[in-house]
Amino acid sequence: MAGDGCNGNGAAAAGVVVPEIKFTKLFINGEFVDAVSGKTFETRDPRTGDVLAHVAEAAKADVDLAVKAARDAFEHGKWPRMSGYERGRILSKFADLVDEHAEELAALDGADAGKLLLVGKVIDIPSATQMLRYYAGAADKIHGEMLRVSGRYQGYTLREPVGVAGVIIPWNFPTMMFFLKVSPALAAGCTVVVKPAEQTPLSALYYAHLAKLAGVPDGVLNVVPGFGHTAGAALTSHMDVDTVAFTGSTEVGRLIMESAARSNLKSVSLELGGKSPLIIFDDADVDMAVNLSRLAIFFNKGEICVAGSRVYVQEGIYDEFVKKAVEAAQSWKVGDPFDVTTNMGPQIDKDQFEKVLKYIEHGKSEGATLLTGGKPAADKGYYIEPTIFVDVTEDMKIAQEEIFGPVMALMKFKTVDEVIEKANCTRYGLAAGIVTKSLDVANRVSRSVRAGTVWVNCYFVFDPDAPFGGYKMSGFGRDQGLGAMDKYLQVKSVITAVPDSPWY
Numbered sequence: 001m002a003g004d005g006c007n008g009n010g011a012a013a014a015g016v017v018v019p020e021i022k023f024t025k026l027f028i029n030g031e032f033v034d035a036v037s038g039k040t041f042e043t044r045d046p047r048t049g050d051v052l053a054h055v056a057e058a059a060k061a062d063v064d065l066a067v068k069a070a071r072d073a074f075e076h077g078k079w080p081r082m083s084g085y086e087r088g089r090i091l092s093k094f095a096d097l098v099d100e101h102a103e104e105l106a107a108l109d110g111a112d113a114g115k116l117l118l119v120g121k122v123i124d125i126p127s128a129t130q131m132l133r134y135y136a137g138a139a140d141k142i143h144g145e146m147l148r149v150s151g152r153y154q155g156y157t158l159r160e161p162v163g164v165a166g167v168i169i170p171w172n173f174p175t176m177m178f179f180l181k182v183s184p185a186l187a188a189g190c191t192v193v194v195k196p197a198e199q200t201p202l203s204a205l206y207y208a209h210l211a212k213l214a215g216v217p218d219g220v221l222n223v224v225p226g227f228g229h230t231a232g233a234a235l236t237s238h239m240d241v242d243t244v245a246f247t248g249s250t251e252v253g254r255l256i257m258e259s260a261a262r263s264n265l266k267s268v269s270l271e272l273g274g275k276s277p278l279i280i281f282d283d284a285d286v287d288m289a290v291n292l293s294r295l296a297i298f299f300n301k302g303e304i305c306v307a308g309s310r311v312y313v314q315e316g317i318y319d320e321f322v323k324k325a326v327e328a329a330q331s332w333k334v335g336d337p338f339d340v341t342t343n344m345g346p347q348i349d350k351d352q353f354e355k356v357l358k359y360i361e362h363g364k365s366e367g368a369t370l371l372t373g374g375k376p377a378a379d380k381g382y383y384i385e386p387t388i389f390v391d392v393t394e395d396m397k398i399a400q401e402e403i404f405g406p407v408m409a410l411m412k413f414k415t416v417d418e419v420i421e422k423a424n425c426t427r428y429g430l431a432a433g434i435v436t437k438s439l440d441v442a443n444r445v446s447r448s449v450r451a452g453t454v455w456v457n458c459y460f461v462f463d464p465d466a467p468f469g470g471y472k473m474s475g476f477g478r479d480q481g482l483g484a485m486d487k488y489l490q491v492k493s494v495i496t497a498v499p500d501s502p503w504y
Helices: 060-076 084-100 102-113 117-138 174-188 202-214 228-236 250-262 286-302 318-330 350-365 416-423 439-448 482-488
Strands: 026-028 031-033 040-044 051-056 153-161 164-168 191-195 221-223 243-247 267-271 277-280 310-314 369-372 387-390 407-413 431-435 453-456 489-497
Touching: 026 060, 026 202, 051 202, 060 164, 060 191, 060 221, 060 228, 084 102, 084 117, 084 174, 084 202, 102 117, 102 174, 102 202, 117 174, 117 482, 164 174, 164 228, 174 191, 174 202, 174 243, 174 482, 191 228, 202 221, 228 243, 228 250, 243 250, 243 482, 250 267, 277 286, 277 416, 286 310, 286 318, 286 407, 286 431, 310 318, 310 416, 318 369, 318 387, 318 407, 350 369, 350 407, 407 416, 416 439, 431 439, 439 453, 482 489
Parallel strands: 164 191, 164 243, 191 221, 243 267, 277 310, 277 431, 310 407, 387 407, 431 453
Antiparallel strands: 026 031, 026 221, 040 051, 153 489, 369 387
16 A cells, blocks of 8 residues: 655754655545545654654544444444454464564654654564564454353353444554554454544554555554544544543543543543652662663653652662662763664653653752753753752652653652552552562562552563553553453343253
8 A cells, every 4th residue: 555645744954864754644444534624733853843744633523434434344344243363363464564664663653752763673663563463362262151040041141342442542652552552452353443642643654554454454443643632532522432542641531531421431441640669678789779760760761651750769778879870860871762872862742841841840949959960951852861859758749740751759768668658659550669689578568559560670571461550540441461352342141041951
């Protein structure tokens, strides 16, 4: 299938590599089409702030068309009616095509989201295709149960696809988030309408193209780039959408729940914000703990929902840890994400760049001590220095609110009981990290911290088989694992009279 004809790539700044952009139109019912209104919006390169491309802007009329295509494909098409084995073969072919285009796709996310090109090629794309293959393998293993029904009856359950799934994904991991939601939905036999983040629509459109090449039927996967208050709102309030899966901010998650309740009471799953604690005990290897803490907050420029932004260090190693953490942060190279020696690229856009700098000012004004960083790292683009605060108290904004940037709040503790209380002193509950050589301490703390994922002596370890989601205001529902398919399946009981059965 030919590209849709990119309409208006921005000019590249000197020395900045800009990948070819092939797809900028909406993908509805198997075709790339202009928005009904003819409108487009800009997606910008965070390395420079320059326009990268003009993308068709979906609004309610476009979402209506996409949902209609998805509904027709579900009610009358072959996708939910073909065997799970057949769906799995198509999804496996989809994964193969993604792998074949890994270099190009990693470059798209690098230019659109400021993500490291090398990380895209060796982590993001391979992890995404691993996810897709995991659910391809699960597609023919959707089983009901036999029921022991009293009397002269037999009973069993069916697990059937829920219908049309609306998927809204964030900008920090455009590829991973796409497949985290779309893979189980397609494996379950649902049809899907995806609204990618307006900051990073390019790779989602490319994946729609590859899905068609793999044999996903028209109407089964639709991609409608646009803004949350228009395209996103139209999707979540649509009377013909059966379920919505969302990853993003807690504030928007609340709006989605309200929209679902006011429309057709569609089911909702939410993976929302986080303020994750990383707890480091006296018996930890300090060098290992420093490197882990640096990764936990500065990886992906801190734009990750499970970032270890609150670092608690026990008093016996605190001074040594602080000294080495500052040195480690200062050695973390900020620069062009296409440079293989770079550790951290730019924040996603000007709004996020300014938001992070504002939180740094809050930290200083509220009395925290800035040890390193805290400033823009370049004259052009949205780069920020890795930042570390000490003398942080639990009531400060930088300790309570999700910053979504490279800002570490370092705090000291004495006892296990004290740090458990501090770790749970947050409205969020997405993840936590523990660094200790004591199995007893690791077991006690991991069972006491209110978080959906706890990493012990590691961080950012994800696997398709490990359920992922939050406690408290970090949301509900789980991605990953076979249980993630439950969001896209209904359970039906079938009970049949057996009047002449010799068994009760």
